[in-house]
């Protein structure tokens with residue numbers, strides 16, 4: 001496995017899925033949230049997941065979804081893991097983990113050091129935490145807003161579970177974000193798009209290259 005784990009989220013087309021896989025993404029994310037411009041139907045998701053299977057981990061991103069709907073995604077799309085990006089409780093996460101027997105990643109919104117305390121509750125039940133910026137006021141989306149937070153907050157963070165950094169990352173800042181946060185896993189959605197919800201193949205390639213080269217430099 002690569003030394004930095006890279007997730008490209010919100011893929012909606014075969015071309016951009018292929019680009020993410022060919023670039024060497026470790027995880028690819030499918031968004032099941034109708035308010036998102038990256039939302040995919042179950043049939044689209046099945047096709048995209050089949051392309052990725054065996055090449056990258058398929059992540060199903062959901063927001064406060066009930067267990068029945070999660071079950072349908074699990075049966076039809078067969079993701080490798082779930083990303084919970086809403087206000088799911090630790091109990092709901094534990095229930096999904098037991099029901100599906102798959103790893104779960106919980107997003108935690110960060111704007112100050114205090115928010116990192118919330119992460120400790122989720123670290124008990126989730127397999128990985130995902131740190132994202134708080135959404136701007138009035139946003140319909142709890143994530144995928146292209147907004148970043150102070151990466152220095154994560155430096156020297158002592159948690160029992162690994163974390164992934166997200167929020168406002170793009171090819172031009174991912175190197176600095178990795179250095180400042182100490183992250184060993186990064187996630188991007190809007191930073192590799194040319195329009196809202198429309199992924200850009202060149203930006204996907206540039207993001208993966210920038211993230212990988214940063215680790216090589218940092219590790220010298």
Ligand SMILES: O=C(O)c1ccccc1N[C@@H]1O[C@H](COP(=O)(O)O)[C@@H](O)[C@H]1O
Nearest residue numbers: 009036143144145146166167168189190
């Ligand atoms: O991408 C979306 O549309 C989305 C919708 C609802 C919840 C989360 C979503 N995306 C996740 O948000 C973060 C940050 O995204 P960005 O790079 O700042 O655009 C990332 O983890 C996505 O997986």
